[in-house]
Amino acid sequence: xxxxxxxxxxxxxxxxxxxxxxxxxWRPWGPAALADASALNRPILLSIGYAACHWCHVMAHExxxxxxxxxxxxxLFVNIKVxxxxxxxxxxxxMAALHAMDEQGGWPLTMFLAPDATPFWGGTYFPPEPRWGRxxxxxILQAVAQAWQNQDRAVTVNGASLVRxxxxxxxxxxGSLPTTETLSRAATAYLRITDPVNGGLGGAPKFPNAPIFRxxxxxxxRHTDARCTDAVHLMLQRMAQGGIYDHLGGGFARYSTDAQWxxxxxxxxxxxxxxxxxxxxxxxxxxxxPLYAARARETLTWLTRDMATNGxxxxxxxxxxxxxxxxxxxxxxPEIDALLGxxxxxxxxxxxxxxxxxxxxxxxxxxxxxxxxxEAESRLGQARQILFAARExxxxxxxxxxxxxxxxxxxxxxxxxxASVFGEPAWLTLAESSFASLLALLGAPDGRVxxxxxxxxxxxxxxxxxxxxxxxxxxxxxxxxxxxDYLRHAIHIATATLTHxxxxxxxxxxxxxxxxxxxxxxxxxxxxNATPSGQGTMAAAFxxxxxxxxxxxxxxxxxxIIAAFSGATDQLAGMVTLLAASDLLQNATVxxxxxxxxxxxxxxxxxxxxxxxxxxxxxxxxxxxxALPLNHPAHGKTALNGQAAAYLCRNQTCGLPIxxxxxxxxxxxxxxP
Numbered sequence: 181x182x183x184x185x186x187x188x189x190x191x192x193x194x195x196x197x198x199x200x201x202x203x204x205x206w207r208p209w210g211p212a213a214l215a216d217a218s219a220l221n222r223p224i225l226l227s228i229g230y231a232a233c234h235w236c237h238v239m240a241h242e243x244x245x246x247x248x249x250x251x252x253x254x255x256l257f258v259n260i261k262v263x264x265x266x267x268x269x270x271x272x273x274x275m276a277a278l279h280a281m282d283e284q285g286g287w288p289l290t291m292f293l294a295p296d297a298t299p300f301w302g303g304t305y306f307p308p309e310p311r312w313g314r315x316x317x318x319x320i321l322q323a324v325a326q327a328w329q330n331q332d333r334a335v336t337v338n339g340a341s342l343v344r345x346x347x348x349x350x351x352x353x354x355g356s357l358p359t360t361e362t363l364s365r366a367a368t369a370y371l372r373i374t375d376p377v378n379g380g381l382g383g384a385p386k387f388p389n390a391p392i393f394r395x396x397x398x399x400x401x402r403h404t405d406a407r408c409t410d411a412v413h414l415m416l417q418r419m420a421q422g423g424i425y426d427h428l429g430g431g432f433a434r435y436s437t438d439a440q441w442x443x444x445x446x447x448x449x450x451x452x453x454x455x456x457x458x459x460x461x462x463x464x465x466x467x468x469x470p471l472y473a474a475r476a477r478e479t480l481t482w483l484t485r486d487m488a489t490n491g492x493x494x495x496x497x498x499x500x501x502x503x504x505x506x507x508x509x510x511x512x513x514p515e516i517d518a519l520l521g522x523x524x525x526x527x528x529x530x531x532x533x534x535x536x537x538x539x540x541x542x543x544x545x546x547x548x549x550x551x552x553x554x555e556a557e558s559r560l561g562q563a564r565q566i567l568f569a570a571r572e573x574x575x576x577x578x579x580x581x582x583x584x585x586x587x588x589x590x591x592x593x594x595x596x597x598x599a600s601v602f603g604e605p606a607w608l609t610l611a612e613s614s615f616a617s618l619l620a621l622l623g624a625p626d627g628r629v630x631x632x633x634x635x636x637x638x639x640x641x642x643x644x645x646x647x648x649x650x651x652x653x654x655x656x657x658x659x660x661x662x663x664x665d666y667l668r669h670a671i672h673i674a675t676a677t678l679t680h681x682x683x684x685x686x687x688x689x690x691x692x693x694x695x696x697x698x699x700x701x702x703x704x705x706x707x708x709n710a711t712p713s714g715q716g717t718m719a720a721a722f723x724x725x726x727x728x729x730x731x732x733x734x735x736x737x738x739x740x741i742i743a744a745f746s747g748a749t750d751q752l753a754g755m756v757t758l759l760a761a762s763d764l765l766q767n768a769t770v771x772x773x774x775x776x777x778x779x780x781x782x783x784x785x786x787x788x789x790x791x792x793x794x795x796x797x798x799x800x801x802x803x804x805x806x807a808l809p810l811n812h813p814a815h816g817k818t819a820l821n822g823q824a825a826a827y828l829c830r831n832q833t834c835g836l837p838i839x840x841x842x843x844x845x846x847x848x849x850x851x852x853p
């Protein structure tokens with residue numbers, strides 16, 4: 181018999197703890213829960229979500245807190261709750277199963293599994309009573325349980341079919357390295373579906389899709405294609421002024437429910453803000469804009485004020501407070517009028533504040549007027565501060581304060597770039613200190629990085645994305661600082677990744693070879709999601725290691741990853757990080773800087789290289805050039821008559837020395853669209 185209790189109280193995940201008081205007899209994912217299901221020959225109800233998920237809260241209130249529904253769940257299933265942020269490997273497997281059923285993905289994810297964890301049916305949110313043409317959750321529970329008890333053929337057939345689909349989805353399809361034409365086709369395909377008015381990909385709901393726009397940026401810069409870079413600028417400008425951006429506290433919400441970036445679900449995710457900060461920096465490097473600089477600095481204020489935890493950064497902030505979505509963020513005009521008094525009119529006109537509101541009778545602040553005079557903008561800034569102070573007295577949304585290695589890696593890398601582009605050296609200091617904290621909490625002696633930490637405990641083993649994003653962060657810090665320790669850390673993690681994640685064809689699995697609680701199908705993908713794929717990110721990291729060290733083993737590893745998937749020509753447009761990695765490997769510009777690192781000339785050249793708008797620029801500190809291997813093109817490159825000099829190296833050949841920062845800038849940016 182199952183213990184008649186909810187077993188989540190001993191967990192560390194804030195999402196699991198949100199459900200610890202449910203009358204449902206929840207178990208955390210693990211061997212014990214699977215053993216219970218096997219012993220009872222009872223199907224598993226697997227529920228996956230995350231702490232900041234609005235619809236997860238809705239289903240919890242409607243169903244999991246309902247005693248009658250909970251009793252039905254307890255009688256018919258072994259109920260397992262998973263935090264998708266803590267266990268993205270488990271989420272990946274069952275989300276892929278849902279997609280194989282031709283169902284739209286999302287959270288909460290509700291999957292029904294055989295006792296051996298084989299999925300056979302599922303969905304996302306289910307209402308408590310029949311609604312929108314969908315059956316109620318209790319009806320679903322009874323129908324699934326009956327099908328299992330009667331051993332309906334559909335259960336067996338569906339399970340076998342989904343396993344075949346998952347196996348096929350984890351297979352590689354080898355081919356040759358992608359060509360420029362391949363990348364151009366992918367870029368053109370995305371340009372066809374961009375929104376020419378509001379930016380982003382057309383339609384609603386509208387997500388930032390940062391990996392796609394990061395690819396478009398790189399492709400546009402590399403091939404002087406203004407269509408690509410303009411698409412990125414348009415999206416950033418519309419998002420930066422829309423309701424998806426928090427105009428009082430800084431930071432971007434996860435997505436907009438409409439096509440105009442007005443109404444988000446209000447949750448703020450670390451990974452979105454990291455990628456958008458990086459895009460803001462790249463866009464600002466090409467076309468400096470006060471808007472980009474303001475949003476970057478405001479987002480950093482949010483990051484350090486609200487997300488700092490244990491020396492690193494928390495995962496997310498919730499959408500709900502006091503049981504209502506967006507309550508912390510929305511306003512009514514009388515409240516603003518009372519707070520601002522005689523200065524209310526300019527603010528309400530600028531930020532779309534009306535008596536009727538712009539969202540469900542309330543107002544989500546968004547900037548609808550152009551930039552005014554310096555005096556007018558100053559008054560608006562003062563008004564924002566007054567409203568921010570008033571908002572701080574409200575009950576705040578919850579914060580998921582677990583530390584995730586992959587998302588922190590993304591933010592550390594973005595900080596390293598943004599520090600140079602926006603002239604904020606303190607941001608680089610923050611990136612370095614955050615990296616040190618991350619390794620102290622999650623680093624392992626064998627070089628691997630664990631995935632999640634909270635409340636003094638590592639709660640999930642490291643996955644491919646953790647190794648990839650932290651390796652990329654190491655390399656970003658090495659390029660920004662020249663400190664050899666960062667390069668050594670990158671090589672240590674990359675080597676451990678090959679030991680524990682690599683297949684014989686060079687591709688990388690999502691899980692390590694010693695993972696003990698993952699279903700039999702070992703997941704593997706090169707497709708991007710809301711974050712870049714770990715596969716593509718690691719291919720890019722190996723490419724950078726090759727360009728930085730000259731070690732051809734890293735080039736070969738990068739090629740093997742890319743080639744393992746490049747035969748899937750019909751799917752490559754969904755693997756844009758892998759495509760960008762291939763471009764980086766084959767076409768990078770290495771800026772090798774020689775001379776005295778403490779000299780003014782060296783610093784000027786370094787800052788120029790670090791602020792390049794081209795993401796395929798690799799910055800190599802080479803004070804004498806003699807420390808580089810003999811086969812590195814910059815080996816032996818030195819200062820010129822005592823002056824620091826930069827050498828542009830392309831296709832394993834370096835050009836003449838450049839001692840003037842402006843000349844270097846012109847060389848790096850001559851082809852900007």
